[in-house]
Amino acid sequence: MAPVLRAHALSKVYGHGDSAVHALRSVDLAVARGEFVVLLGASGSGKSTLLNILGGLDVPTSGELFFEDQPLHGASDETLTGYRRAHVGFVFQFYNLIPSLTVAENVALVTDIASRPMPVDEAVALVGLTPRSRHFPSQLSGGEQQRVAIARAIAKRPQLLLCDEPTGALDYATGKLVLEVIARINQELGTTALVITHNAAIAGMADRVLRVCDGRIASEERPARRLTPAELAW
Numbered sequence: 006m007a008p009v010l011r012a013h014a015l016s017k018v019y020g021h022g023d024s025a026v027h028a029l030r031s032v033d034l035a036v037a038r039g040e041f042v043v044l045l046g047a048s049g050s051g052k053s054t055l056l057n058i059l060g061g062l063d064v065p066t067s068g069e070l071f072f073e074d075q076p077l078h079g080a081s082d083e084t085l086t087g088y089r090r091a092h093v094g095f096v097f098q099f100y101n102l103i104p105s106l107t108v109a110e111n112v113a114l115v116t117d118i119a120s121r122p123m124p125v126d127e128a129v130a131l132v133g134l135t136p137r138s139r140h141f142p143s144q145l146s147g148g149e150q151q152r153v154a155i156a157r158a159i160a161k162r163p164q165l166l167l168c169d170e171p172t173g174a175l176d177y178a179t180g181k182l183v184l185e186v187i188a189r190i191n192q193e194l195g196t197t198a199l200v201i202t203h204n205a206a207i208a209g210m211a212d213r214v215l216r217v218c219d220g221r222i223a224s225e226e227r228p229a230r231r232l233t234p235a236e237l238a239w
């Protein structure tokens with residue numbers, strides 16, 4: 006099957022001259038539809054830069070990037086906004102929920118503007134928060150707030166779920182619950198998932214693990230069997 010994302014010789018340089026930072030150095034990558042990819046790597050290795058470019062939040066300095074057959078390199082801001090809106094759900098370390106809106110209302114913000122969203126209740130149920138649907142973010146734990154952020158990201162039925170350190174602010178047990186939700190969405194909805202983490206143990210959940218080092222994909226491995234988050238230990 007054709008990859009959903011294809012990058013060729015993707016490079017990103019921030020700044021100029023002596024102060025130039027080579028955040029990505031000629032990255033080649035193809036991501037299969039429905040794949041669960043974990044990105045590991047030291048701080049500053051280029052993981053977020055890569056994820057942001059794949060998600061149309063940032064643009065490469067050079068190289069090519071395709072979503073299905075659509076070129077994203079050299080695309081206008083308008084095209085990138087349309088790409089993100091239609092196809093990409095983002096989850097970040099901090100949940101970025103609107104404090105004055107309930108769980109359901111936070112999710113509805115997205116479903117109101119999406120073209121073929123799932124019902125809000127369905128998105129909230131997928132992350133296991135139906136009983137908390139009318140609660141406000143301040144009434145929820147960190148892990149629950151992150152699950153609301155995931156519900157919001159997937160409610161528009163994106164092709165891609167891009168997660169940058171989704172468990173970075175959570176304790177062990179809570180982080181696992183959040184990862185279980187991401188794994189379930191990947192498997193039940195077939196959403197292609199890319200997850201950045203500092204936590205090598207999470208890699209056992211993946212179809213493929215990419216190690217990013219100094220702006221390059223230094224190695225990749227495909228675990229023989231995908232573990233469930235419950236089987237992970239760290």
Ligand SMILES: Nc1ncnc2c1ncn2[C@@H]1O[C@H](COP(=O)(O)OP(=O)(O)OP(=O)(O)O)[C@@H](O)[C@H]1O
Pocket residue numbers: 019020026027028046047048049050051052053054055
């Ligand atoms: N807007 C920017 N301007 C200048 N340099 C940047 C910018 N964004 C990132 N960088 C630099 O690019 C390099 C890669 O950063 P990036 O955030 O992609 O790394 P990372 O692997 O995600 O790190 P972390 O795990 O700490 O989030 C770093 O040296 C960083 O300082």
